[in-house]
Amino acid sequence: MEPPEGNTWFYIKNHQQQGPVGLFELEKLFEQGILPAETFIWSKEMNCWQMAKSLNILPDSVFMSKKLEQPEENLASVWQELEKDTYPNGRPFVRYLARFFDLSLFSLVLMTFVSIFSPKFILESSGIFIFMLSLILYVLVEASILSIFGNTLGKSILNARLRTTNGETLNFLTALKRSIFVTAAGMGFGVPFINFICFYYSYCDLKKNGKSTWDQQIGTVVLYGQVGLARILFVSLFPITLLIAGIMI
Incomplete structure (x- = not known):
């Protein structure tokens, strides 16, 4: 899924919903490793919060390099933990x-x-x-x-x-x-x-x-x-x- 062409993005870091940032700044946060690929992000063109990884904001090669550095994770359990702590469905x-x-x-x-x-x-x-x-x-x-x-x-x-x-x-x-x-x-x-x-x-x-x-x-x-x-x-x-x-x- 391609990311929407919005210029204003919000993201979740350290259990806080933060932003706004532009798309260029958001990409740099991922490229520099400040935000992991599983970070929830949202823009006004999206219907709900989604993992950055599912939107293909970073090139596939960046995600692949991170996979090589880390052992394989159970993405289902990761999703549940992130969903529990970061309130993507509102509070x-x-x-x-x-x-x-x-x-x-x-x-x-x-x-x-x-x-x-x-x-x-x-x-x-x-x-x-x-x-x-x-x-x-x-x-x-x-x-x-x-x-x-x-x-x-x-x-x-x-x-x-x-x-x-x-x-x-x-x-x-x-x-x-x-x-x-x-x-x-x-x-x-x-x-x-x-x-x-x-x-x-x-x-x-x-x-x-x-x-x-x-x-x-x-x-x-x-x-x-x-x-x-x-x-x-x-x-x-x-x-x-x-x-x-x-x-x-």
Whole structure:
């Protein structure tokens, strides 16, 4: 299979999804032995992450010389290990945890602000209404955060980055379009039952294609890195703690 003629490539090294680099620079990384032939790579013209070896980016002679230097490996087991450690099919739970952490943090700030100026509104509003209101307002807030800082706090904690397929940070309009798409198609605007259906289909879509429908259509990509258990627990427990505190109050 011939590699696509894209000029922007992402690759995985040391369990981190990195890039973008041009095709010439990518070839040099392989030629100099910095990246092995089994490295997962991706460009916006590809449907999913694939091993560089399967795309014939390097001449066959380069791969042959490496085979002579090393004993024959079980490529099936190598693939399984790489697939397990480098997340070529996306990481739905990392994305969901990051979003719910960011939403919970925003809701806490919003409710604190509103309770100071209008405590009656908090007392008379249902939890579902407050969640939906926070979800809609967060669309604008998230777009602003992404365009200014390049990432949200939740994604940063979980070592995930959101970029365009050209490797740039999102501008406000692109970030706003993506936030609306995620809120509508990925979360069903927070409407009970509908949101669970949206969660399920977006999860299946991400696991099957390696990227969500909105990322594919808008031209964005989420890059993942390794993340420790302590960070996962912190991001997971924060929304739960706020929920319990809200019920008790």
